Amino acid sequence: MHKRDVEHAQRHPKVIIICDDPAELTGVVDIVASQVKEYRTFTSYKEVAELLSEAPPGVIVIARKTVAKSVEIYSLLAKHGLLNYAHENILLCENKESGIAFRCCMKGIFTDYFVYKPMYENYRFRMILHNALVRTEGKSEVAKIREEHFGRIDDNLKQLIDDAAAYHQKADETLQNARRSLDNEKGINKVQDDLLEELKQKHLSPLLDELEQQLSESVHELTRRLKDKQFSIAELTALLTExxxxxxxxxxxxxxxxxxxxxxxxxxxxxxxxxxxxxxxxxxxxxxxxxxxxxxxxxxxxxxxxxxxxxxxxxxxxxxxxxxxxxxxxxxxxxxxxxxxxxxxxxxxxxxxxxxxxxxxxxxxxxxxxxxxxxxxxxxxxxxxxxxxxxxxxxxxxxxxxx
CATH class of the missing domain: 3.40.50.2300 (Response regulator)
Known part of the structure; x- marks a missing residue:
């Protein structure tokens, strides 16, 4: 049996791909196979349900004909109680449905989405998948990147990336601490409790939401500006750890x-x-x-x-x-x-x-x-x-x- 077939038939995959036609996902499967050996592709709801009952995968990739069909099968799995565990879910869609996919992610239905028809930015999918694997494993299961692999990257760029990461983490922790403190704050009587609750709902919570949104947008903008200079971990892995x-x-x-x-x-x-x-x-x-x-x-x-x-x-x-x-x-x-x-x-x-x-x-x-x-x-x-x-x-x- 071909090596790819052996890997593809894993009984306990870390990644599963749910689709209607595997022949349309050759490029996607190649990228998945380059990052993780344990993966499987399914076209049947029954097979997916059986696997989820036996060995729930950390990452679920859904690439049905339309976003509506992808949402439908994911909702059905959730309705039957098969998704009640920590996992990452990635939606794949055609370019014409990218707006709908974006809305699904904003609503929290999916972790992220990727346009695979046509597949212009396969590096982005590598990064999405890599991050999903890291979050589900708690640590990276893919090839490790050492500092020397970055070659002669400008020191200022390296410092900028490190500073951005530290800023993001610190700001996020500060916001979360503020939310917890606000939730625990109580008055000495019912009147004060009511006034405090009104203050939270009308002023403080919206302010924290706005700050959180600004943080997210700032990080997104920084990522965009660094895109031309910063390789993804997946790219560096493919280039240097073979x-x-x-x-x-x-x-x-x-x-x-x-x-x-x-x-x-x-x-x-x-x-x-x-x-x-x-x-x-x-x-x-x-x-x-x-x-x-x-x-x-x-x-x-x-x-x-x-x-x-x-x-x-x-x-x-x-x-x-x-x-x-x-x-x-x-x-x-x-x-x-x-x-x-x-x-x-x-x-x-x-x-x-x-x-x-x-x-x-x-x-x-x-x-x-x-x-x-x-x-x-x-x-x-x-x-x-x-x-x-x-x-x-x-x-x-x-x-x-x-x-």
Whole structure:
């Protein structure tokens, strides 16, 4: 039996997925499987009810055809007393129903929601699931992140994140203490009790509610501003905690422009003759954290690395200096990866320069168009250490063969 089937048949899963058509949830299941081994997918109410009676999971993901149907099955399970335990529930919906999903979460029906049709932000789902697992387990069951995994993050950014977390926790504790003190406050007679209760209802409780709402909004805004600079734990885990594979030179992906069947061609690598200390690699990525993570992985392997933040900077540098290969992000400000590659190919000594695409975009047309400029390979984001090194080995093998 395939490993995925074994994991998928767990009798005591930590995560269950309730849906109408599992075939539509391939991407979702892949993300769940990357974070937790014990999970199952159900399409039958009876099967879900039996599992909840026997081994209640900590996280319930519901992704039925409509939000109404998801609410319906969750309400039915609750009505039959099958959800009377601490758990997290995540609603998956289509983009057109995101407003309804948002309202359901605001009303407290679901812990969080995620738009999986189309799935634009799979990192967000990774983070939602990770947080849900942490809350239900009391501690993280996923791969641990050590401080050194953050690479060369700016100290000011790290301090800002730490300060924000401390502020949020302290402010939340202060508000909760104020609520408890207010609830315990009593007068010396009925008249005072009535006056105090009126004061609570009309003034003090609304004030605390407003402060709590402002705190939530402030944290949300801070999170939004840090989004471009801060990786989620799931991304960092995928990138840095994968066990090193000493045979990574054997299976690197390779992209030819377009095969006869219209699909990208993936072939096997050959041996590598170049010495690592003589290899100079450029990393073109506007996301500071991701850029430094790739650079660190390459440097740790003995390669010389130069990082740039934009396509324009890459072109300018490549006109003056020679590199062994380039890692290129697709979406960047000013000039995207496709047009940057197009300009690089016009530089005389870069016409055959190995270029490896970095992208989280699953649109095959975009990849084909980019590949037509002469990509050596591509890796998807978040990239694992193994996939990065495989891509390097493959690119060097191709280049040596051509030369």
């Amino acid at each position: 066990k090193d594979n000493s045979t990574h030179a054997q299976t690197a992906q390779h992209v030819s422009p377009v095969g006869n069947n219209g699909e990208l061609d993936i072939t096997e690598p050959k041996s590598i003759a170049a010495k690592q200390e003589e290899i100079k690699i450029m990393v073109v990525e506007d996301n500071e954290i991701y850029r430094e993570m790739i650079a660190k992985i390459l440097r740790d392997e003995g390669y010389k690395v130069e990082s740039v933040t934009s396509g324009l900077s890459a072109i300018k540098t490549l006109r003056k200096h020679k590199f062994s290969m380039v890692f290129m992000d697709l979406f960047m400000p000013e000039l995207d990866g496709y047009n940057t590659t197009k300009n690089i190919r016009n530089i005389s000594h870069c016409k055959k320069l190995p270029i490896i695409a970095l992208t989280s975009n699953k649109n095959k047309e975009i990849i084909r168009k980019w590949a037509s400029l002469g990509l050596t390979g591509y890796i998807t984001k978040p990239s694992t250490k193994s996939s990065i090194l495989k891509a390097v080995d493959k690119a060097l093998a191709e280049n040596n063969e051509l030369n």
